[in-house]
Amino acid sequence: MDTLNADRGDDVWSDPDPVREEPGDAALVVDLDGYEGPLDLLLVLARSQKVDLARISILQLAEQYLAFIARARRPGIEVAADYLVMAAWLAYLKSRLLLPDVEDEDVSTGPELAAHLSFQLRRLEAMREAAARLMGRDRLGRDVFPRGQPEGVRVVRDTVYEASVFELLRAYADHRARRVSEPLGIAARELYSMERAHERLRRVLGDLPGWERLETFLPPEVKGAVFYRSAVSAMLGAGLEMAKEGRVELRQARTFGPIYMRRKRRESRAAATDEARGPGAG
């Protein structure tokens, strides 16, 4: 894995076979290497129509692409998934272009889809031209040069120490990456256990005759959101347990609403078992 990454690091400079950049694809894409994804292939095909990109026939382009992919899929050779997804989409587009428009506000019409594809192609081509123009400029250190022996007037800066954003991000990323290779240690965490909740509920229940919010039963030492959450769920669990034993009743008026609990009265023990299974235990 490390070797692979190192190789790709170099590739960034050496204008690599673009499809290979995605690990895993390299073995599959035999006929399509040299193309940087379906959009790149489409752009190359579109150029073969030898007209302004604004005037290409999207229908014809879809045909060309589908024919190309059909040939690329010789027996035993697989074509990368994204090329097939594009093929499926273009087949759909073709049908939309050839059939009358559906009267449906929610579905884009064939021409709209075609316009979007044409837009994407023109935008990609525009960016490629822009990139070529950019790299063809007179560049510092290649075409134009600064003074070779500066004598040292520098812009006075407020800070004496220098560090770039890149260094900062790199340092943090390196640090995270180093952590990962360390032995895995699972931090012990203090949580409120069911046993403790059960015990506490048993103890405090006698003092509370009426309906009380579940939170009132929480122990006073609850601190921190994680601990709090564990205490709430342990308390609910203990409450349900005791409801099953017929010792408490639970009630919740609405979803995510507050949960209430009270001691079960002894006289109505038989009837209350059903009640306890009602809203609270659901």
Added chain:
Amino acid sequence: MSVDPRHLRMVEALLFAAAEPLDESSLAARLPEDVDVPAALDALREAYSGRGVHLVRVAGKWALRTAPDLKFLLREETRETRRLSRAAVETLAIIAYHQPVTRAEIEEVRGVGASRGTLDLLLEIGWIRPKGRRRTPGRPVTYGTTDEFLAHFGFDAIDELPGLDELGASGLLQPRPPSAMIEEARARAARESEDGDGPPGGAEISEFPRPVE
């Protein structure tokens, strides 16, 4: 209005000695108070035009640079700079023209996932930097170009990017096609479905076009 020649040679000396481009306030801070810095810079730029060294403005600052037409003399003495991959060059152009732009938007324009290491490389060269966050779900980081980018490619400001206005006017820097483009496509589709009972069939593609290397 003519500039005092003594002031001119002071500005000249400072710019020659400087290791990096100087802005007007840094120049003014080092010069006697009575020096009209903008006027002196203008006069100096004039004096150097046509010479082997030019006074240029990069990223809002002033610097002396060898004349571009003399690159044939100077190129050989530099090590062959390593060539950036097509992916890196395109990514740089997209960031320059669409900034601030998120990684997902770059991928959308290129039609492929950004390979790991491309942004990393551009960050390391110092041509791009994180600019902020997009106010959309997930608040993704946006990227833009740096002053070093401007200095390297010899721009005074980012709006000097070649073709920027035309691209902006054509709607190609927008995330969606402009409505004019959709109308056009609609008209063409109408024409095509009229005269084409037989779509032009894929058979004529005898030679597969190869991508430009």
Added chain:
Amino acid sequence: MSVDPRHLRMVEALLFAAAEPLDESSLAARLPEDVDVPAALDALREAYSGRGVHLVRVAGKWALRTAPDLKFLLREETRETRRLSRAAVETLAIIAYHQPVTRAEIEEVRGVGASRGTLDLLLEIGWIRPKGRRRTPGRPVTYGTTDEFLAHFGFDAIDELPGLDELGASGLLQPRPPSAMIEEARARAARESEDGDGPPGGAEISEFPRPVE
């Protein structure tokens, strides 16, 4: 005898860009054959006399130098910019991402004792400052970043620092196993018991009821 101005500007550009003084034969080697190097040098020296920059001969070689009478402009001691050490950058990054964070926590995260000098240096530069005290035994001081930190690195707010997922996406961070997530959860749990300002993106637990204080 007059010198072709085109030759003059070639010599000028070569001398300007050269990293060291050039002798006449190395100049001649880079110039077209018909350039009379000694004559061009003479003419150039003449052209620069009285200017802010002089063409001078040092140890038999030629170089452009600031005019001696203008050295006073450059003499002002330039403050040297020094790069931060690796350890300091890493400490700074940890503080930026984990703030508020105590010295002991930085040491635990880095796996080495943070030298007192590193924190002192960052405090002195003004990129970090004490933020409050942790509610744990000993009530240790916590640290966080300052506005100067944001200004230096060009961020508007601390949450503009790219997140871990974005570092991964840009290729800066290698994929990690879930142990890192455990660390994160632990760090978050620790932050929640903090009495200083909340964590930078403190909204993550807002949907749960807070314990009554």
